Amino acid sequence: MKSRLNLLKNFKLIILSLFILWLNSSYSQEDDEVVTKSLKIKDLDIEFSTTESFSRSEIRNIIKTGNTDYFNFEDFVIDKKRIEKFYFDDGYFDALVDTSTTLFPSDGKISVKFVVHENQPYIIGKINYIGLQNLPKDLMDKAFLPEIREAREGDIYTKRGITAESGRILRFLQNNGYAFANMTQPEVVKTETSNRANKYRITINLQYLPAARYTFGKTKIEIDNNKYRLALKDILPELEYEENDIYSKEVLIQSENRLNRIAVLENTRIVVSDIDTSRYIINLKINGLVRNKYELQPEILGYDISNSFFAGLGLSFADRFFLSNPRTFSAKVRALANSTQNYRLEFILDLFQPHIFNNNKITGNLNLSGVIFSIDEFRIEEIKSTVTTNYELPKHTYLNNLTLDWKLKNQRVSFKVALIPDSIPEGAFVNIFSSILGLTLVHSKIDNFQFPTRGTYQSYLFEESGLLGEAIKKLFDISTVSYFKFSFINKFYLPITSRPDKSTIATKFLIGNIFQYGDNTLILSSGTQKYGLDVVPIDSKFIAGGSTSVRGWSARKLGTFDGRENGGDFIVEGSIEHRTRPFYDSKGLIRDLGFVTFIDFGNLWSDMKYYKASDIAMAIGFGLRYYTIVGPVRLDFGFKFYDYEASSNKWLFQNKAADIFSNKLAIQFGIGNTF
Secondary structure, three states: OHHHHHHHHHHHHHHHHHHHHHHHHOOOHHHHHHHHOOOEEEEEEEEEOOOOOOOHHHHHOOOOOOOOOEOOHHHHHHHHHHHHHHHHHOOOOOOEEEEEEEEEOOOOEEEEEEEEEOOOOOEEEEEEEEOOOOOOHHHHHHHOOHHHOOOOOOOEOOHHHHHHHHHHHHHHHHOOOOOOOEEOOOEEEEOOOOOHHHHOEEEEEEEEEOOOOOEEEEEEEEEEOOOOOOOHHHHHHHOOOOOOOEOOHHHHHHHHHHHOOOOOEEEEEEEEEEEEOOOOEEEEEEEEEEOOOEEEEEEEEEEEEOOEEEEEEEEEEEEOOHHHOOOEEEEEEEEEEOOOOOEEEEEEEEEEEOOEOOEOOEEEEEEEEEEEEEEOOEEEEEEEEEEEEEEEOOOOOOOOEEEEEEEEEEEEEEEOOOEOOOOEOOOOEEEEEEEEEEEEEEEEOOOOOOOOOOEEEEEEEEEEEOHHHHHHHHHHOOEEOOEEEEEEEEEEEEEOOOOOOOEEEEEEEEEEEEEEOOOOOEEOOOOOOEEOOOOOOOOOOEOOOOOOOOOOOOOOOOOOOOOHHHOEOEEEEEEEEEEEOOOOOOOOHHHHEEEEEEEEEEEEEOOHHHOOHHHOEEEEEEEEEEEEOOEEEEEEEEEEEEOOOOOOOOEHHHOOHHHHHHHOEEEEEEEOOOO
């Protein structure tokens, strides 16, 4: 029966070929292009004879027929093989594809059909790891932990899974001393049997050649043009290994990456110096170039501040080998603007220490800045000092990063307009001193910073202001603020196609609260009267609305209270975003073009006690992305899907089209991922 079906199918292809040849003979040589496009595709159908393990859209993505309006016979014939190979690589070894066509000569059209007979998928009965029998038992136990395996007995066979599993073992060997481990091509053994229990079971043979187990030897430095006398002692703390450690290719790559934190070096590589095959030692050397110690360069700037996009110009100076040590000192002058009313002028001094106490997991940063910025009805002059220590924790622990910072800042806040009902006169100002201790705990398992496609990220922020401020307030009779701030951010990324870099779902959830305590009152320059205003500085407050928030509302325009532009004490916010890069496999500028669709929700309250679920705002929309080396440039169109403040027609679909585009649309621009 099967041979008769194949004969009939081949007969149909022969008839179709003869028809195409007849069409060719009907045109002159000059009309080749017309001949090629003589048949227009009327319908393209994909049918399944029994089961449907893959969607029609997945199959359409792997064939060429249907990508253009016109029929191409060669593509049609090859597409049959493409579909069968697609199924074969996913364990359906016996899958068959029949094709049929229907011609409409009078219309110059053709209908095309692919009929898929999936048959039974094959199951992995056993995986044999050949050549590993002499490895230490503790190493074997680590290599085959169930949670890290990419393919297991009982799984449906996929070529992708076996390739991932075989590569995982090879990487494991190379990261545990077997520097020259190799492997042969995976072997799939299918046994013909009449036993139904074993008929669709296969055996996978993965054969490895571990060779000898090596350790790290000595490391020397060979840097061209070492004009600043950079010594090995300046570099060794950045290395992830020590002499006599078990060799690891992954650790070697990590060490190479860390060397790039030494700003005075460039093109730094760690290469093999020599191999001691009798003692199984690999000696290494660090190659690289020394950059100029000093650098002066102009800057074109653009980034988000308080959910608003600011752009401007700057000038920076850097000393990459400050005080004869691989630390970096920089001085920057910047002018940024969002509008004529919202602008910033910044002068920044920064010192970065790549390792503290000879520990490359601990880095330090000292930042001194003077800033003048105007925001709505306020003009703020600020002097701030920030000391930051960052501790990188092991990857296998839940927490991966710990950051401790201490900010000392003095702000002179001037009122550009009189505030009513408090009758604060125009031109009045207040000096606010803040001492803020912050602790940030981070868990990160995302796969890529620029375009994350898989993994989770959680951040816990604890911030306190008031302990030192209260003491200084009594000494100098200035205003200060006392509060405790907590926020939690959760991000989750999930690929939804076999190509994660082309399509992924991203989600974010944020909740935060500020607990104010103590005597948070202002002493104005215009008199001795004290004003009990909400004085937590705006850069410490939560804000909502804007390009990284609920995108149906403009920056700092979302909130349930008057004065929302100056921030609130309680926030709930979230997003679900589909990110896709459909042209990722193409060449040219179009390759880096991407699109998003999103749903945002959340709101801002002046105090947690005023929270109501009915106040949760919702926005929907779409956006464009263009991915560059500094991150994606984004343009989003957000619509107020549920407008909690509207007196009527709260839902978007209840409004007329003219009202939607005039009152319910916000256009957002930014650089970098939304989250």
